[in-house]
Amino acid sequence: MVASSLKLQELIQEIREAKTQAQEREVIQKECAHIRASFRDGDPLHSHRQLAKLLYAHMLGYPAHFGQMECLKLIASPRFTDKRVGYLGAMLLLDERQDAHLLITNSIKNDLSQGIEAVQGLALCTLSTMGSAEMCRDLAPEVEKLLLQPSAYVRKKAVLTAVHMIRKVPELSDIFLPPCAQLLHERHHGILLGTVTLITELCERSPAALKHFRKVVPQLVHTLRTLVMTGCSTEHSVSGVSDPFLQVQILRLLRILGRNHEESSETMNDLLAQVATNTDASRNAGSAVLFETVLTIMDIRSAAGLRVLAVNILGRFLLNSDRNIRYVALTSLLKLVQSDHSAVQRHRPTVVECLREPDASLSRRALELSLALVNSSNVRTMTQELQGFLESCPPDLRADCASGILLAAERFAPTKRWHIDTILRVLTTAGTYVRDDAVANLIQLIGGAQELHAYSVRRLYSALAEDISQQPLVQVAAWCIGEYGDLLLEGTCEETEPLQVEEDVVLALLERVLQSHMSLPATRGYALTALMKLSTRLHGDNNRICQVMSIYGSCQDVELQQRAVEYNALFRKYDHLRAAVLEKMPLVERGGPQVNEAAKESKEVAQLSEAAPVPTETQASKLLDLLDLLDGPSENAQHPPPLDPTPGDTLIHLLDLPCTPLPSAPIPNLKVFEREGLQLTLSFVRPPGTPTLLLITVTATNTSGGDVTHFICQVAVPKSFQLQLQAPSGDTVPAQGGLPMTQLLRILNPNKAPLRLKLRLTYDHFGQSVQEIFEVNNLPVETWQ
Amino acid sequence: MIKFFLMVNKQGQTRLSKYYEHVEINKRTLLETEVIKSCLSRSNEQCSFIEYKDFKLIYRQYAALFIVVGVNDTENEMAIYEFIHNFVEVLDDYFSRVSELDVSFFSAVSQVFHTSWQRTG
Numbered sequence: 001m002v003a004s005s006l007k008l009q010e011l012i013q014e015i016r017e018a019k020t021q022a023q024e025r026e027v028i029q030k031e032c033a034h035i036r037a038s039f040r041d042g043d044p045l046h047s048h049r050q051l052a053k054l055l056y057a058h059m060l061g062y063p064a065h066f067g068q069m070e071c072l073k074l075i076a077s078p079r080f081t082d083k084r085v086g087y088l089g090a091m092l093l094l095d096e097r098q099d100a101h102l103l104i105t106n107s108i109k110n111d112l113s114q115g116i117e118a119v120q121g122l123a124l125c126t127l128s129t130m131g132s133a134e135m136c137r138d139l140a141p142e143v144e145k146l147l148l149q150p151s152a153y154v155r156k157k158a159v160l161t162a163v164h165m166i167r168k169v170p171e172l173s174d175i176f177l178p179p180c181a182q183l184l185h186e187r188h189h190g191i192l193l194g195t196v197t198l199i200t201e202l203c204e205r206s207p208a209a210l211k212h213f214r215k216v217v218p219q220l221v222h223t224l225r226t227l228v229m230t231g232c233s234t235e236h237s238v239s240g241v242s243d244p245f246l247q248v249q250i251l252r253l254l255r256i257l258g259r260n261h262e263e264s265s266e267t268m269n270d271l272l273a274q275v276a277t278n279t280d281a282s283r284n285a286g287s288a289v290l291f292e293t294v295l296t297i298m299d300i301r302s303a304a305g306l307r308v309l310a311v312n313i314l315g316r317f318l319l320n321s322d323r324n325i326r327y328v329a330l331t332s333l334l335k336l337v338q339s340d341h342s343a344v345q346r347h348r349p350t351v352v353e354c355l356r357e358p359d360a361s362l363s364r365r366a367l368e369l370s371l372a373l374v375n376s377s378n379v380r381t382m383t384q385e386l387q388g389f390l391e392s393c394p395p396d397l398r399a400d401c402a403s404g405i406l407l408a409a410e411r412f413a414p415t416k417r418w419h420i421d422t423i424l425r426v427l428t429t430a431g432t433y434v435r436d437d438a439v440a441n442l443i444q445l446i447g448g449a450q451e452l453h454a455y456s457v458r459r460l461y462s463a464l465a466e467d468i469s470q471q472p473l474v475q476v477a478a479w480c481i482g483e484y485g486d487l488l489l490e491g492t493c494e495e496t497e498p499l500q501v502e503e504d505v506v507l508a509l510l511e512r513v514l515q516s517h518m519s520l521p522a523t524r525g526y527a528l529t530a531l532m533k534l535s536t537r538l539h540g541d542n543n544r545i546c547q548v549m550s551i552y553g554s555c556q557d558v559e560l561q562q563r564a565v566e567y568n569a570l571f572r573k574y575d576h577l578r579a580a581v582l583e584k585m586p587l588v589e590r591g592g593p594q595v596n597e598a599a600k601e602s603k604e605v606a607q608l609s610e611a612a613p614v615p616t617e618t619q620a621s622k623l624l625d626l627l628d629l630l631d632g633p634s635e636n637a638q639h640p641p642p643l644d645p646t647p648g649d650t651l652i653h654l655l656d657l658p659c660t661p662l663p664s665a666p667i668p669n670l671k672v673f674e675r676e677g678l679q680l681t682l683s684f685v686r687p688p689g690t691p692t693l694l695l696i697t698v699t700a701t702n703t704s705g706g707d708v709t710h711f712i713c714q715v716a717v718p719k720s721f722q723l724q725l726q727a728p729s730g731d732t733v734p735a736q737g738g739l740p741m742t743q744l745l746r747i748l749n750p751n752k753a754p755l756r757l758k759l760r761l762t763y764d765h766f767g768q769s770v771q772e773i774f775e776v777n778n779l780p781v782e783t784w785q
Numbered sequence: 786m787i788k789f790f791l792m793v794n795k796q797g798q799t800r801l802s803k804y805y806e807h808v809e810i811n812k813r814t815l816l817e818t819e820v821i822k823s824c825l826s827r828s829n830e831q832c833s834f835i836e837y838k839d840f841k842l843i844y845r846q847y848a849a850l851f852i853v854v855g856v857n858d859t860e861n862e863m864a865i866y867e868f869i870h871n872f873v874e875v876l877d878d879y880f881s882r883v884s885e886l887d888v889s890f891f892s893a894v895s896q897v898f899h900t901s902w903q904r905t906g
Contacts, residue, residue, distance in 0.1 A: 288863035323832035
């Protein structure tokens, strides 16, 4: 056995000589077989060597669980070499998941009470590495005793073990709380460091401990001050800074103690300023301490001057040539930008510089920070920079950059034209990375800027002529060309160079988009509808367009096919309605389900009216009862239009777009009903864009002493009118002139016939239920002419 | 909190590894190869902190050996960076001019490692 067992060095030599993975595996397997045999036979003299080899194999990734029991045996042996390897093995092979780990608890206990420093050290080390919750609970008293041992080495290890125990079993904090205060007075830096860590852990886990330890803030301040002020002892100095690790740890603890606590923060203020000014930042160690100071200042309730100091330190970091320092500066500035916006603004040029970094983590941080720094005064320059960045940045940052630019443009755009230009530029550079609603937003924006129609359609046309691969751009351009094609052909526009565009060229371009394999189905839909709209806008004959429609009438894509068939129908059977159907779209408002539909083609406008009648569904049944009182049933717009809308309905529903009522020449209000203090008044509005539409607001006010409850108002109109009753604001009219109840009526009067209304009211008033029916014939002439 | 500590050479062989959270044995090799790949692809121009999945990697190159530490968000990256250097200095003192060969041969490196890394766990 002895002859074939290698020393660890030799084993390693063999493994290194193995040329392939398979050879290495062979060597290790052979050796493991030997080791297993040796464990079985129990060779006490060399078992530590075997275990060492096994541990090496384990580090390389080979299974080594059969060594666990051997670890236990070695730990129990009295020889130090055995113990050493045994504990090492325990640390590597045993963890909470193995059942065997509890077995070493006893050995550890014995070793801890032995009194030999090195052994105690080993035991503590192992305990702190792999101690499970049960082990910690069992051995906590032992460890606490060792905290007071005369030997500094043991005390240091005991403190570190205590840290681990607190992490595993927070309830043990009661045991470890009392010795902490005393340990803080230690001279030995190692123990001090361990104690500070221990206190940090205790404070993080229990608010009671946090309160308890606020008392030691002065002590910590004093310790840190001596560290900073006294010259560095060679024992603890790292590149000119005395024990930066201890400094950083104390600063972290001060941060936790000072958070949200005025008093402690005040005690720390001077010290933090002192540390910040005295630390030499030319080497990494000093920078680390400064960074931690900045983090602490940001977190506690510090004075304003201190915060400015912190931002300035970060600004200095940004100018440093070392990339690591710039990275941490950017990260912290990002956290600060919410609270100290103006202070961070001063460093904006440097941040923008960092955008040009070749390093991906730096440029990402710089991008986020730049986007956060955009405001109305610097939006033009910042967007310029960001667009430059967009052109050259790596693909994973493009989406963020593009949406960031679009968002900033939306919030701070100085003029509409600039806004449109910016979005256009983003679409041409990074079109495939923008979010889906960018198209809708842009369309809505262009639609709203009437004076810029000619300009935008020209820009978009030129962009499209160059490149039809960026889908969002193509979609917007197709829509614009369709809507404003006549402006494109006019040839005059002050804001861009004159562009002579022939009709055929425009049609050819749209056909190219339709046929291109790069176009998405949605894009094709846009192009098809644009072609259709151009049939009314352009003056040439429409044969070409008709041809396209008939071709696509048998397209594979169902959506395109449906559209083409409907447009064909428009050409053939309903040509007289074509102009009206395809006229320019009115401006749609943002927000609300109707709007997103309106941003697409006019075909879907027919389904728009679906949205409006929905709130009036409940009124439908009651209204139907009322209808037989009038001459013949009146049409309600509540029947949902058929799935294939006939053009007649299309026309009416097209005009039925919901829009906020705009005041035109005011029509006087009409009081139609009064009884026992309850009054009903009608106010009229004729929106200027739609000549046949009348909006009536019914207002119910109550000046009596009692509330009117369960108030329901129903209206009927003669046969040729269309009525929509929207939901009332409430069904209770409070007494003594309380908040009046309002209800909106929309009446369409295509024939301009005189308007009559029949109203039916039901409500409860003074404990009685009342029902009233009356006609209103004296409506002012302006309401229906 | 430190998640793991690795010493890997340029060919991807792990010389020392210590995990402070449990990671399966087979996942370890995967993690190590990915980490070393991202470290090797960095040039001298780039900074030593990488964002990898949900933690940060702080690495430092010494000749042909990379020391990589994975931490979560709460750590001061620069302090860890300094600490890596401190550790290498300790090894240097112990072996008097340490080299990769020493690290790969000497399993007592493990011991040195464990005692000095008890700082914050």
